[in-house]
Amino acid sequence: MLILRPDDIAPSDITPRSLFDRRREFLRLSAGAALAGMLPAAQAKLGPGRPSVLSSTEPPTPLKHVTGYNNYYEFGTDKEDPARTAHALRVRPWTLSIEGLVKQPKTLGIEDILKLAPLEERIYRLRCVEGWSMVIPWLGFPVSSLLKQVEPLGSAKYVEFITAVQPETMPGVRSRVLDWPYVEGLRLDEAMHPLAIIAVGLYGDVLPNQNGAPLRLVVPWKYGFKSGKSIVRIRLTDKEPLTSWMKSAPREYGFYSNVNPEVDHPRWSQASERRIGEFSKRKTLMFNGYAEQVGQLYSGMDLRKQF
Amino acid sequence: MNLSLIKPPLFIACLAPLAYYAWGVQADTLGANPIEAVTRGLGTWALNFLLITLTVTPLRKYSGWAWLGRLRRMLGLFVFFYAALHLTTYLWFDQFFDWPAIAKDILKRPFITVGMISFALLVPLAATSNAFAIRKLGGRRWQELHRSVYLIGLLAVLHYSWMVKADLSKPLIYALLVGILLGLRVWWRVQERNRQLAGAYSTKPLRRVISIAARK
Numbered sequence: 001m002l003i004l005r006p007d008d009i010a011p012s013d014i015t016p017r018s019l020f021d022r023r024r025e026f027l028r029l030s031a032g033a034a035l036a037g038m039l040p041a042a043q044a045k046l047g048p049g050r051p052s053v054l055s056s057t058e059p060p061t062p063l064k065h066v067t068g069y070n071n072y073y074e075f076g077t078d079k080e081d082p083a084r085t086a087h088a089l090r091v092r093p094w095t096l097s098i099e100g101l102v103k104q105p106k107t108l109g110i111e112d113i114l115k116l117a118p119l120e121e122r123i124y125r126l127r128c129v130e131g132w133s134m135v136i137p138w139l140g141f142p143v144s145s146l147l148k149q150v151e152p153l154g155s156a157k158y159v160e161f162i163t164a165v166q167p168e169t170m171p172g173v174r175s176r177v178l179d180w181p182y183v184e185g186l187r188l189d190e191a192m193h194p195l196a197i198i199a200v201g202l203y204g205d206v207l208p209n210q211n212g213a214p215l216r217l218v219v220p221w222k223y224g225f226k227s228g229k230s231i232v233r234i235r236l237t238d239k240e241p242l243t244s245w246m247k248s249a250p251r252e253y254g255f256y257s258n259v260n261p262e263v264d265h266p267r268w269s270q271a272s273e274r275r276i277g278e279f280s281k282r283k284t285l286m287f288n289g290y291a292e293q294v295g296q297l298y299s300g301m302d303l304r305k306q307f
Numbered sequence: 308m309n310l311s312l313i314k315p316p317l318f319i320a321c322l323a324p325l326a327y328y329a330w331g332v333q334a335d336t337l338g339a340n341p342i343e344a345v346t347r348g349l350g351t352w353a354l355n356f357l358l359i360t361l362t363v364t365p366l367r368k369y370s371g372w373a374w375l376g377r378l379r380r381m382l383g384l385f386v387f388f389y390a391a392l393h394l395t396t397y398l399w400f401d402q403f404f405d406w407p408a409i410a411k412d413i414l415k416r417p418f419i420t421v422g423m424i425s426f427a428l429l430v431p432l433a434a435t436s437n438a439f440a441i442r443k444l445g446g447r448r449w450q451e452l453h454r455s456v457y458l459i460g461l462l463a464v465l466h467y468s469w470m471v472k473a474d475l476s477k478p479l480i481y482a483l484l485v486g487i488l489l490g491l492r493v494w495w496r497v498q499e500r501n502r503q504l505a506g507a508y509s510t511k512p513l514r515r516v517i518s519i520a521a522r523k
Contacts, residue, residue: 061339064339065339077473077474077476079338177476248473267418269416274342276339
């Protein structure tokens with residue numbers, strides 16, 4: 001193919017003048033960039049990811065807050081603990097096994113999972129059960145593209161997500177504050193919903209350890225704790241999985257845990273939330289503002305009883 | 308001991324936690340959720356000062372430094388000071404002075420109820436922390452009133468533990484410390500009673516009984 005270009009373009013018009021004048025520096029920088037391309041995949045930028053119509057247009061919470069204020073009890077129960085201690089988490093090699101009521105049980109390596117589906121940027125609201133919220137630009141792919149790999153059987157009704165336990169890197173698992181491994185679960189139709197994703201990154205980059213590297217669930221219409229971090233095993237079952245929080249406080253945490261301003265936590269109100277970075281509180285929205293997309297999943301259910 | 312050398316610097320030191328949070332808000336060093344950090348921090352310091360105040364008497368007793376007792380009022384007033392600030396952060400930053408919502412919250416949420424009761428019990432103690440009130444009430448009644456500080460300590464720890472989501476380790480440490488400080492008082496009372504009993508009945512009357520028996 002012949003590429004036509006007018007021959008009246010001076011090289012200085014293509015290269016910015018300032019760089020053209022600093023030719024040596026430009027060469028050094030390009031060499032650096034080439035070297036960076038040779039580093040292992042984990043250190044390369046993953047993003048930016050394809051934009052999605054499912055993304056929120058709200059301004060994202062600053063990166064330092066998204067990575068500095070975390071609930072990841074395996075690394076300590078203070079919000080600042082994970083940012084301090086999660087660097088120790090071993091994220092390579094990493095395998096994910098998908099088993100249970102499926103036609104093709106599989107164990108996948110993280111490298112293959114990253115190639116499974118094109119990465120999308122999903123800017124979602126995240127509402128914590130404690131009453132604060134963020135807006136996070138995740139990078140990931142739908143849970144459904146993962147589950148399609150194993151072909152769930154007709155008898156499969158629920159999906160159980162089992163997360164990593166690394167006693168030598170996780171100071172928190174020495175205490176029995178929750179039952180380890182941390183287990184979460186969804187109904188199969190919830191997991192197959194296009195909003196439910198497996199995140200492998202945020203802010204266009206590899207997922208930081210404190211946010212649940214290398215693979216985490218993100219279910220934006222449910223309280224944050226439903227989105228299990230550092231997942232190692234997914235099991236399809238016909239029985240409702242017993243999650244870690246349900247075991248710890250069955251009166252306070254139900255299986256569904258949908259964001260619902262009308263159903264209070266037994267010990268505090270869920271009617272409002274503080275968006276991180278804001279002074280005033282805002283009203284919490286039904287299904288965290290995703291009612292239009294997910295409301296029909298729960299039609300006919302009493303959300304006070306099935307909380 | 309010249310207390311004028313100790314009191315002013317101690318007063319300044321007691322304001323340090325407040326200065327830390329005020330500076331932290333200004334310099335944005337309190338993390339992602341500064342309002343929560345301030346609210347919880349002020350509550351924690353109210354509890355810390357309560358423990359410090361309850362430590363004064365044992366410390367005085369075992370060290371023999373009688374002057375320590377004269378710092379107790381100031382320390383106790385700082386409990387009230389930090390508790391009042393803690394309450395203000397709740398009323399303001401959590402509820403934005405929405406009084407009906409606050410009333411509902413107090414009635415519905417046990418940890419808020421208990422927090423409010425502890426604060427309400429602190430008010431008469433702060434109000435009677437002056438020589439005039441002691442004179443007016445009389446020493447014994449004043450002391451009886453101020454014994455409610457032990458109840459306040461227990462309620463404050465309960466308030467803390469009911470607020471926590473799952474990790475009870477910090478509230479349990481506070482419970483242990485309050486337990487030790489209360490236990491000490493109970494132990495002193497038992498000792499005192501034994502001493503009185505011993506003085507009143509065991510030695511002299513027993514000898515009398517024996518001598519009466521011997522006479523027969």
